[in-house]
Structure formats: structure tokens, C-alpha cells
Amino acid sequence: MAMTRYEKGDYKIIGTKRPYVDAKEKVTGRTVYASDIHLPGMLYGKALRSPYPHAKILNVDISEALKVPGIKQY
Amino acid sequence: MKTISFSVNGKPQKVHVRTNWTLASVLREQLGLLGTKIGCGEGECGACTVLMNGKTVTSCLVLAVQADGAEIITIEGLENMDGTLHPVQEAFVEAGAVQCGYCTPGMVMSTIALLEKTPRAYRRRCKRRSYWKSLQVHRIPENF
Numbered sequence: 001m002a003m004t005r006y007e008k009g010d011y012k013i014i015g016t017k018r019p020y021v022d023a024k025e026k027v028t029g030r031t032v033y034a035s036d037i038h039l040p041g042m043l044y045g046k047a048l049r050s051p052y053p054h055a056k057i058l059n060v061d062i063s064e065a066l067k068v069p070g071i072k073q074y
Numbered sequence: 075m076k077t078i079s080f081s082v083n084g085k086p087q088k089v090h091v092r093t094n095w096t097l098a099s100v101l102r103e104q105l106g107l108l109g110t111k112i113g114c115g116e117g118e119c120g121a122c123t124v125l126m127n128g129k130t131v132t133s134c135l136v137l138a139v140q141a142d143g144a145e146i147i148t149i150e151g152l153e154n155m156d157g158t159l160h161p162v163q164e165a166f167v168e169a170g171a172v173q174c175g176y177c178t179p180g181m182v183m184s185t186i187a188l189l190e191k192t193p194r195a196y197r198r199r200c201k202r203r204s205y206w207k208s209l210q211v212h213r214i215p216e217n218f
Contacts, residue, residue, distance in 0.1 A: 023167040026175030027159065027182055029109020029149035036108040 043072060078142040082107070083151030091138040098122040098133035100141075101148060109149035109179045123180035124148045130187040149179035152186075162186050 008015050025031050050057070065071060079088045082105060089104050101107045101124070110133060113121035117132040124133045125147040152160040159167070162185050172178050 017170075019167050020170055020172055022175065023170065023172045024159070024163075026172045026178050027163040027166045028153060029111075029179040031175055032108070033111070033176055035112065036102075 076139055078139055080141050080144050080146060082146045083148060089138070093137065093139050095138045096134050097124070097126075097131070097136040097138050097141045097146070100138040101133060101146070107148050107150050111176050111179060113177060113180075119177060119180075120184060121177035121180040123183045125183060125187060128187075128190070130184055147183075149182060152182070160186070162189070 006015065020026075022031065048060070062073075066073065075090050076093055077088060077090050079086065081087065082101070087105060089100055091100055091104070098110055098112050101110045102112070110124055111121040112134050113119035115134050117135040120132060122132050122134040123130050125131075126133075126136065126141060126144050128145075152163060154160075160182070162182055166172060166178065166182060166185075171181075
């Protein structure tokens with residue numbers, strides 16, 4: 001099967017460098033990322049990681065955490 | 075709580091801040107300038123870079139109270155009124171120097187500070203030829 005070879009300059013778009021569609025809004029900082037979204041009722045969370053590399057969780061004492069003002073428990 | 079007054083993108087601002095708030099969080103949460111991103115929050119990644127009195131700072135490591143009286147320029151302050159971009163932003167678009175773009179505002183601010191400090195830096199330091207070429211294409215003056 002014969003292959004057609006396209007040379008640079010054959011087309012107006014193909015083979016030419018186009019600006020990224022999202023470049024302008026990204027260089028202006030307008031793109032919205034997940035951390036830019038604020039919804040009503042959002043809470044802050046933090047992961048408590050195990051201090052031991054290999055252990056079974058028998059229980060988690062959350063009494064200190066519950067003393068933090070505004071804490072929500074689920 | 076402490077009241078600080080500083081200028082952000084040429085606009086005088088007066089904000090009540092807690093002394094442990096960072097400049098980045100005040101810019102984002104109090105002033106709503108979400109173009110300044112917080113990546114790592116410990117000054118490593120540079121996504122939060124803004125110009126403070128003409129110098130780059132990682133705004134996640136600057137306390138808001140330290141910025142009292144300072145002149146801050148963020149990514150939002152670069153665009154002209156008519157919506158045209160700063161030459162450095164133009165160059166980023168031209169060179170396709172954008173991937174996910176989260177840290178791009180910080181990179182733009184750093185580039186501007188670099189070129190302001192050493193106008194010929196792009197010859198020596200900016201290794202990406204396409205990038206420095208795009209600066210040439212746009213005829214960026216040596217100190218803009």
C-alpha cells in the first residue's frame with residue numbers, strides 16, 4: 001500500500017504548533033483546582049497515622065481530639 | 075487578631091488576621107486571590123510564589139503580619155486592564171510551558187523576578203531554547 005507523505009506546510013493546522021487551549025487560563029491563575037473550591041459546610045480533617053510500622057489497631061483513644069472546640073464526630 | 079494594611083496588586087488592603095496565618099492563606103481566603111496556589115505548604119515547591127516588595131517569597135512561609143506595609147504582587151496583578159497578558163505569560167503560552175498548571179502562577183512570578191534581577195538570565199539559565207526563543211519572538215525588552 002502506498003503511503004502518502006505529508007510535508008510541513010501542506011496544511012494550515014496539521015503540522016503546525018498550536019497554543020494549548022488551556023494555557024491562557026493557566027498562566028493567569030484562573031483555572032479552578034479542587035483546593036480552590038469552597039462549599040458551605042466544609043470541614044477540616046486530618047489523618048492520624050500509626051506510629052508503628054506493623055501493628056494491629058486495638059482501639060483509638062479520641063478523647064483528646066473531642067476536646068478541640070468545634071469538633072464533629074461521626 | 076491584628077490588623078495589617080498592605081498593598082496587593084497596587085490596591086491598598088486592610089485585613090484582620092490571626093498572627094499565625096500565612097500570607098498565602100490571607101491572599102487566598104481573605105482576599106479571594108485564588109491564583110496563588112498552595113502546593114506543599116513548606117516552601118519547597120514554589121507554587122505560592124508572589125512578589126513582596128519586588129522580591130520573590132514563598133507566601134506559604136511568610137506570616138501575614140510580616141507582610142504588614144509591604145507591596146505584594148500576585149499572578150492576578152500581571153494582566154493589563156485590557157486583558158492582554160504579561161510578556162512572560164505570553165512566552166509561557168507560546169512555548170507551551172504549561173502542564174497541569176497548578177504551579178504555573180508561581181513559575182511565572184519567579185521568571186519575572188529572575189528577569190528583573192538579571193535581564194539577560196534567559197540566555198544563560200533558561201535551558202529550554204523554545205522558551206528563550208519565544209521571549210525573542212515577543213521582543214521582550216531587557217528590563218520590562
